[in-house]
Amino acid sequence: MMRIFCIVILSLLSVAVVQAQPRDRFDEATSAYSNAEYKQAIQLLHDLENEGYASFPVYYNLGNAYYKNGNLGAAMLYFEKALLQEPGNADVLHNIRVVRARTRDRVEPIPLLFFVRWWNDVQNAYLPATFFSWSVAFLWLLAASLFLFFGFRRVLLRRIALVASIATGVFFILTVVLYSTRLEQISAHSNAIIMPDETTVLSTPDATGVESFVVHEGLKVQILEVREEMYHIRLADGKNGWIPRSAAERI
Numbered sequence: 001m002m003r004i005f006c007i008v009i010l011s012l013l014s015v016a017v018v019q020a021q022p023r024d025r026f027d028e029a030t031s032a033y034s035n036a037e038y039k040q041a042i043q044l045l046h047d048l049e050n051e052g053y054a055s056f057p058v059y060y061n062l063g064n065a066y067y068k069n070g071n072l073g074a075a076m077l078y079f080e081k082a083l084l085q086e087p088g089n090a091d092v093l094h095n096i097r098v099v100r101a102r103t104r105d106r107v108e109p110i111p112l113l114f115f116v117r118w119w120n121d122v123q124n125a126y127l128p129a130t131f132f133s134w135s136v137a138f139l140w141l142l143a144a145s146l147f148l149f150f151g152f153r154r155v156l157l158r159r160i161a162l163v164a165s166i167a168t169g170v171f172f173i174l175t176v177v178l179y180s181t182r183l184e185q186i187s188a189h190s191n192a193i194i195m196p197d198e199t200t201v202l203s204t205p206d207a208t209g210v211e212s213f214v215v216h217e218g219l220k221v222q223i224l225e226v227r228e229e230m231y232h233i234r235l236a237d238g239k240n241g242w243i244p245r246s247a248a249e250r251i
Contacts, residue, residue, distance in 0.1 A: 022053050029061065038069040056085040063095060072218035073195040073249075075099050080193065080220065080251045084186060088125050103218035109236040123182050131179035138172035192231070192248035194219040199248075201241035205230040212241040221248065 029044035042065045048058050063078035076099045083092045112120070145168055149161035197217050202209030205227050215221070215235070224240065225232035231248055234240040 038065045041065040056082050076218045077193040077249050104216040105219045107236045110238050128179050128183040131175050135175035138168050142168040142172055189250040190223050191251045192223050195249055196247050199243050201243055205242040
C-alpha cells in the first residue's frame, strides 16, 4: 500500500515539475529580455513555441525580442501572429505601428468603399469562436421569436415577433458568414511578411521575368498563388509580382 502511495506521489510530483518547466523557461526568457540578452530570450521562446506552447505571450514577447535585436521582419511576423491570437489588442497594434514606421516601404492602401472597410474591420476584430458564439445566440433568439410569433393571437404582438424573427435571422446569417470567412482567412495563411533586407519582385515566376519593383524587410504582403519555389504576391496598393518563397514567412 505504501509503495503504491509513493508511486502516486512521485507521479504527481513529476507532472508538477513537467508543468512548471514551461513557466520557468518563460520567466527565464523574460529575465533574459530584461537584461538585454535578446538572442537568449528569442531562443528560449522559440523552444516553447516548438514544444507546442504557441500562445499570445510567446508570440508577443518574440516580437518584442526580435525588435530589440534589430530584426524588423521577424518582429512584424510575430506581432501579426500575436494579433491573430488576440485581435484588436492595443499593445500589439501599437508595436506594429512602431515597426511599420521603421520599414523602408511606404505603401498606400487602395481606398475601399465604406461598407467593405466596415466589414473588414468587424471581421478582423474577433476570433472565429466569438462569431460562432454569436451565431448560436442569434439562432436561439430566432427560435424564440418564431415560437412567440406562432403562439401569439394578438396582431400587434405577432407583428413584433415577426420583426424580431427577421432581425435575428439576418444577424444569424451575418455571424455565420463572418465565422466561416474569418476561419478560412486564418487557416489559409494567405498573408506573409518579407524577411530579407531587400527582395526584387519579378513580373513572372520563370527565367523570363523582369524586375518590377523592390520590397524590403517587414512589409506585409498577400499571397495570391504558390508555384514551385515562388510566391505570387500583392501589395496593399495593388502592385503584384513574384518573389522566392524563401523571401517571405507566412503569418
